[in-house]
Structure formats: C-alpha cells, structure tokens
Amino acid sequence: MESLEGVDFERWVLPLSGGYDSRGILLFIKNTIGTPDNLKAITWGLEKSQGEKDNDAYVAKELASSVGVKHKYYHTDISQEPLEVVFDRFLFCSEGRIDHIAGYMDGMSIWKQLHDEGVDGAIRGDEGFGEFPVSSGLTVRNLVGCGLCSDYKNLSQVINEFGFPPQEMPVELRQKKGEAFYAWRDRLHQEYRIPTVLAALSDIKCSYLEQINPLLSRSVLDAVRSFPDDLRTDKYLLKNIVESMEPSISFAVKAANANPKDILREKECVDLMRSEISSDYSTELFGSGFADRIISGLKVGEDELRRQSMKGLVSSLLPISVKNRLRDTVARPSVDGNVLAFRVFMIIKMHKMLTLDASRMADLQHRAADEARAAIEPELTPSVNIMV
Template sequence: MAKLILLCQRHGVERKSFPDETAILAKRLMPDNFTPSSPKILSEGGVHIAILNPNHLIPIQNTSVALGYMFEPEQDWGNPGESIPDGSMALFRTSPAAVELATDLMGSRAIWYAKTPSFFVASTSQRAIVHFLGSFEPDERARAWMLSSGTIGPGISWDRRINALPLNSRLYLDRSSWQTKLTMGETCFRPENRPHAVFLEQLQPIIKSVLENITMDPQQWILPLSGGYDSRMLLLQLHLNYRDIRCVTWGKADADKNRWTDAWVAKRLCKVLNVNHTYFVTEVSTDGFSTVFERFLAAGEGRIDQLEPYLDGFELWRQLTSSGAKGIIRGDECFGSRTLYSELDFRKFCLATMLADYEDFRRMDIAAQYPQTWPQHLTRRPVESMEMWRDRLYTDYLFPVWLSPLNELKQAYVEIMTPFISRRIIHFVRRLPDRLRTEKKLFRAAVSALSPAVPFARYPAIDLGRTYLKRRDVSQFMGDTLNSAHCRHIFPPILLEATIRNMRSNGSKPITQKYPITRKIRPFLPPRMVKTIQKTLNLQERVDYHDVALRCCIIDAMARKLEEDAKAFSTIDQRLYALTEASSPTDPHISHYRLSSLTAT
C-alpha cells in the first residue's frame, strides 16, 4: 500500500526541503485512480523517512519501519545490527550511529539504494532515488533484459548508480565512517533421503504453526482465492481461526460458469467451507490504453511487462481499497517447481531468457548495443542436481525479478502478506529430496489431505493472453511511440524497423498463438507429453514483435519519467533550502550525484 523513502545526510545535516520534495513525489509516484493517504514523515538527526500512502498496518518503531508483515516481531526489531525478524517485508532501521536495510529470505519486496559522499538514499522506488540524485544515467543492461525477458533483470535497476539489495541480505551503513557493509545469505539445498510419509508428517504441522501465529483483522485483510493449491492451503488453515475471513476472485463475466476455472472452483470451495466469497468481474477499462499504461508504470515503475492482468485500469484494486481492504494474503511459495527438461526450458519458464536465445535478436546483433551476461551466482554449481539448480533459480531469480515486481503493482493499493515464505517453511523445503519438490509433489499431497472434494482449476478466470496488443488502439499507441524522436534516440534503427514491420505482418508468433489449441489442451496433459508434442512439431518459441513493441514502449516511457523525476523539484527556490555542509569539488564522483535542489555535495 505504501512506498518508502529514506534519506540520511552525512554529519547529521538536516534537509529542510524534504517535506516539500516528498509532497511532489507522492503525486508523481502514485496511480491516479484513487486518493492516497497523506505522506507520513519521520525525521531525526539527519535521517528523513517518508512513507507514501501510509496506513496503520505498517510497523514503525522510532525512525525504523518494516514495510510489509513481520511474522514474529521481536521487541528490538527496529535497532540496526540486531537479528532480522522473520517476515515478508522490506526493513529500514536507523539510529544515531547507523542505518540498516534488510530484505526477507526471498526478496519479496525490493529495496534500492545509492550512496554519495554527502548522503545515502534508499527506497522501494527507483524513481524517488533518481530524484534525489538529481540526474538520470540509464543502465543499458536493464534495457537488454527488458527486451529479452520482459523484466529489468537480476539485481539491475533503470539507473546504473542505483543498487538492488539482494534477497536475504542486510546492508549496514556506519554513519561515522560513512562505510557500508553488505552481508548476504546463501540459498542452499541439502536434500535428505527420507520417506514421503515422514516428510508429509513434518510439513503439515509447520504450515499450521506458521499460519496460527498470524495476527490480523479479517475485515482489513483479504485472501485472493484462485483454483490452485497455494491459496487453498491458506484458506483451509486460516478459516479455522478466522471464520469471517473474506475471499475474493476476479475474472471475466462468464468465467464462474466454467467448472474448470479459478472462478467456479473458488466459489464452490467457499460454499463448502461456509466462507464469505466475492467475485469481481473485470472489464477492459474505458479510460483508454494510454491512461492504463501510465497507471501501470506509476504502480510498478516498469519492472515487468505483464500488463494483461491490469487492463481494467486497476479498477479492481481501487474497489478493494474503497471497500476497506488494507492488505491481501498471497500464496507465493517455493515448495518446488515444474519438471525440468533443460536449462533453457526452465529459463523460459522463469522469464530469464536472454537476447542470445533468440535468432531474431542475434541476426540484428542487438547485443552489440545492449550488453547482457548471465550472473555467475545463478550458474549451476558442481554439487547441484538439475532439480536443485532449478529450485534455486526459482528462489534467486523468479522471486525478486518476477514475483516482486508483480506484487509491487498491487502494493500501490494494498499491503501484502506472504506466509509461505516463512523461514521455517523455506528451510524445511530445502531439506526435501528432488522428487518431492518436483511438481510440488509433497505440498500438493499436504493440501489434498486437508481439502474437501472440490476439484482444482485448470484455467485462470482472467485472460492472461497477449491478444490485447493487437487491438487497433494499442497498436496505434505503440506505433506512435516507436516512431517518436525520443524512442529513436534510444533504440537502433534496425530494431525499430523490424518491430514495426513485423507488427503489421503479424510475424514471429509464439507457439500458443500459432496453434491456439495448445493453450486449451495443455492443462490436461502431463508435462512430458507437452514437451514431446513441441519437439515432434518442432515448435520453437520465437520473439513476438508485439511483445517487443510493448517492451520498447516501457523502456521509452520509463526513461522519460526518470528524466522528469530528476528535475521535479527544480521549480522551488533553492535558496530556501541551502545546506551548510562544505562541498568536495575534488571528489571525481561528485558530478554523478548532483542534487537538483541543493548545492551542497
């Protein structure tokens, strides 16, 4: 529901302009279809914290903030240097001596930061940091990853000076020496060879214990219920303590009539359990695609290209907020993953494809302009089986690079709690043998053992296809953007020309668009059969130029926004906010960190 900005001035210098800058950022960084709460500002001894669109669910201790949910908070959780509480959150801790940032075990909520000779800034918003840096310096790596995968890539930001705090990490800033120390945890799987029944007997009480310890107001926290295993397990456990828990599902108008969809299954399950359930019909927004696109970028800052769930213009999330919902409980988890056939196959599943994976990009030599390398820490280790590497990639890539951006889109409206990333659950799962993590075999058995006789869904209730990109208004919007002077300044002509040409001719379509029947029958087929069919028909994934067009539009729009963010405060009289700190003109890095509203460096 909130974004957070932390600014620490060196030597305890106050930044008198901070409240006014916060007010400007609050207007720029929030979607335009609801009225956010007024920013909450905490200031002490040169540390300034702003919480945009705050609510009472956010834990605050002096000038320390946990943005998200702590499962078992300790009394001194706000003190830098103390143990990191278990939770799904981004943690910001301050004291007169130090500033500390910490991410949860899965990196479910991103923290970005930059350090200059005169100030340290951290935020859940890259755009806010660019504002305080006073300029925008694009990172071509983010553009490469957006083109190839629809994400900005692992540990990469839009601005090359901004760092991403890794998952399961803590960054400690000593305010006296102005030195930082980064401590990172390591994702390791240590499978134990025990029978299925033994592990099942152990897993069930762990999940039960984690969920029993959750304290919440069921009138303010809502459970989005799909037709799958994850949210069903949450409901089966939570409704034992919260009989008045509210569940919601959303999708197309007729989806609840098809017994294989999320909508029908969720409705049926809630009826059997006597739980309150509401189905929201989502319609394509009448506000116009350009408005929806701008709202999408305001909510998520362009970290991912998956716009299709939000084509209603975020009306669903506005309605939930208006109904009193302050937070949602999500079933994001890491109990295992799908059957693995090759490293490339799983990288495609994780949205981790690279420019070199596609013949189209290789032929145009796009990598010559956009450097892209596979991170060494994500490479398979000698001691890892393919399944261990698969599940580590799911943890270390998919969560921070894909799930975190998806959740950020919702966090403009509601807070998010993800109980299944509790340390107790994750550490247990990493002891499971490969066979019990593949296709989430053990977890599915645990859910089925508790579940009433209600089937699981085969299809989502919403349309997750990309056919909307072929709508006339969307094609016109993307075409105008690709032909703009700003866009042509960013991309090589060969890429823009190929994209525009193939959009018109509908060239290079992926398998599910060339053969739509595969989307219909795939949920009913074993994974190995799907792979066999693909190989037999020689159906290779190809670049879809409508996807490329959308990704170019995101890159272009974010560059525009970040350029504007750097200048957003320049209209205010700088003399009103002059600092007394001496500048350091001899430092070669000073020019990279010029402040737009302040002259001290």
C-alpha cells in the same frame, strides 16, 4: 499458521484461485484456527469467466461456499478509460518491472476499490515448493523467467542486428559445480523468481495495500529446502497435502483473466504501441531502423487470435517432457511479436517517466537551494552605519 498470527481478518482479504497455493492457505487456516467469521475471499478475472466450469473464477466461488467464507468477484474487463491512461497507471504502479498486463486492464480499479473499502492487505499464495520438470540449462532459465536474449530466436537476431551488448547470467545465479538441474531450478526460483518476478507483481498491489505471504515464511522455506527432488518437483508434496484435505472440490484448469496476447493484438492497443515505438523519442533511444524491426512483428485481428489459440491448445496437450525436448533441440522459442513490442513500449514510456521525475527533482533541489540561500543572505550582509 504462525505468520498469520495477529492478522485482523476484518481488514485483510484472501485472494482465492482454483489452484493449490491459495486453497492450501485457506484450508490450513480452517484446520488450525477454524474458519474465521470475518475471513473474506476475493477472486478477479473476466466477467464471463464466472460461468465457465474448470475456470479459476468458478472453482474459487464453489470452494469459498463449501468452506463457509464470504467471497466477492471483481471484474478485470477493459476499463472505460482511454487505453493509454490504463497503461500509464500500470507502469506507474509496476515501475515497468514486469509486463503482466492482463490482470490490470481494469485500470487498477480492483485495488483502488479494496483500498477505499478499508482493506489493509492481502494474504497471497506465493510459494517456493518446487517447479516443473526440467531437462537442460535452457529449460531451467526459461521456466523461472530468467531467459537470456540468446535463448530466443528472434531476440538473438535483434541483439546481433542492432549491436546490443550480449547478456550474461550473474555469477551467483549460474549453475554451481556439481549442482543438479532440479536443485538449480528451485534455487533460481527462490533466489531470482521470488525476489524479482513475484516481487514485481506484489509491488503493483502495494501501491494500494500491504501483502503477506505465509508460504514464504522462513520455517516453510527451510523445510522445502530439505526435501528431495521428487517431493519438490511440480510441488508434489504440497499438492498431495492439499488434495487430501476437505472439501474435495476439483481444481481449475483455466485462468479467469484474459490471455495477454489477446489484449495486445487488439487494434487499439497495436495502434498505441506502433505510435510510441515509431516516435522521435524512440529513435533517440534505440537508433534508426529499430522501430521498423519491432513494428514488423506486430499482428492484429481475430484470425491471428484464433491461430494463436489453436497453437496454444496443441501446446497444452503435450507432456512437459516432450515440450522440453523440443525446446532443447529443434524448437528454439521466440518471443511473441506483440509481447516484444509491448516491452519496447514499456521501456520508452518508463524512460520518459523517469526522465521527467529526475528533471522535476532537480528543479525542486535548485528551488530549495535558492530559498535557503535567500534566507541566510541578510545575515551574511555586514551592516554599515553611516554617521552624518
């Protein structure tokens, strides 16, 4: 693969899941330059996920073994550190740009360990081969993570209740005249999702390692942009190519990491979010009443987790076309109350962090100016000779 020329596989790792993208990279390497002896694959997730068939962790290990590459599994189970320390480190590395906390509950231990082991970077599988089927502007925006508050039932209520300004799509991201939904969908994926959502995820790791994305090379994206809608939708062409390659290991249908909603419903997490959101600092940012509104949506406990799991199971069994039709008509989506609270929690914590940084920077600038002034003042003071 062109974009991997010159990569020292001794010092780079390939994150491997049970899906198509990273498998495609592994098999493209194998079929073009052969399987390098020093190529190493890694997978991360909950410790228990390794034994679950159809899980990313299980499938990735089986695939690596079949291809003949070394494989190591890293656990993302909750760190023994205080939860606030784990969240603060995540915010520091992510700059508060994304709320995907599930893969980082180990307190960034995976990435620190890789850095300490001398790993320079990771070969990631971000791609632009095409998104799921869509049926409206609403499903296009939500699919690529570009939804507006007005698209969500509970967010639009909060916006109206507390007088926040309405959101508008930037002109360059709006659907163009004559642009079909499928074309707009994949343009938003490349112009918004990759440089905003996926870049935010990448930058978390870039606190420790470099990254390269071979499937985002110019030649690959130019080819994808020439495909008709049917070859792009749901990555149809990529999936067909990868499925035709050996070994024919089944694909994963379960994620190895914990469900973020499960994490955010743990009592310790709920207590931490409630404390921050109800603080005086929060009131200064958002005004009175806002904290109570957000806190009222918090849920905690196993019963709630089971209800949500059942709801998710039912949703997973519905065809995408049916779910899209429901979203477009009767089932206007809502943001989970605990997810919303976590995002507010992130805003408060990041505001504190950035305000402190700005204050420290101002102090450093004043100190530097004082030192520079002190250094030149003797030269500016005229000498006086007193003759006796």
